Amino acid sequence: MAQETDTVSSTKDVFAAVREMAIEFRFMPGAKINETDLAHELGVSRTPVREALNRLVTEELIDFKKNYGFYCRKLDLKDVLHLVEAYKTFHLSILPLVFERAAKGEVERCLRPALRWQNMAMKCPLAKWRAPIRLSCMMSRC
Template sequence: MAQVTGTVSSTTDVFSAVREMAIEFRFMPGAKINETELAEELGVSRTPVREALNRLVTEDLIDFRKNYGFFCRTLDLEDVLHLAEAYKTFHLSILPIVFARAGKAEVEALLASTQQMAAHGNDMPPCEMARADQAFLHDITMLTKNPVMVQINGSISARIRFLRKVMLEGYVCKRAYFRNQQSVLELILAGDEVEATKVFADYLTIDASEAEKALARGLGRIYLKAAH
């Protein structure tokens, strides 16, 4: 069972806490979630826990099986490859809309933020890099001015964050990673959609070999924590 520090005090807090557990696989992949134990750990009744789990089912972060209850989503290579494909395909599909709708000032503001990240990237731990990765894709998606696309991005990014975090641990020069973000934004400002698509595709690509290695490391970490 996942471990938390302290207790939570509101329905929103419960949802946020349980969502973070699901994203980070603090529940064992494929394991049944004990609502009573989880409620006790969070210091709340089962009602807000059940509400949180139901909401997370709609985000595909938790599985529900009729007559059996709630389960942590699985984490196997097929799942990871499907998610990686959806992650890349979706974000590449929004790029033409970004070119059509993004304002210059908006892109310049994102570029300034990314430049600051690049300047300090080597000091950033993988968990923060994964969040920065999510934030960058959220900001790019916001440039479409389409709230449904923003919602889709949030779902995909949350489901892939654990894998991305494990992958980012292998980056020796983290500044170069953030410079890739910077290049995408500079090309948007320059109006070069063809080159921006190439750079963005490289940024988003997770090949099968890379995914398999990250999955093995991630599963090893999950089961090692469970053993302790």
């Protein structure tokens, strides 16, 4: 993904950038998402930002309230527990295959970001909620 200070050019790039922000919870849960500020941050007009936000509503990564705008999806304890359980189930079930089939360097490369997120999760209460989501996204890219 492009750095926050970089500009993005296409609608596809805007969607990818905003989706990454939503997945990483760079928008605080329940907070209003300001389209104008986001467009300025990405260096684009509001139209591709609005299109990206509407697509993310269909993916249920953000919420839309008629006459109020876009909001970061709220997380409650039930959501977090479901995410953690899904994370544990999925990743623990594939670990034996990963270690069996991957070269040593590949395993270390995949585990390095996971350990960094685990360490961060221990330091920040909100990070504990983010870590399973972000770790799941990272592991799916390995």
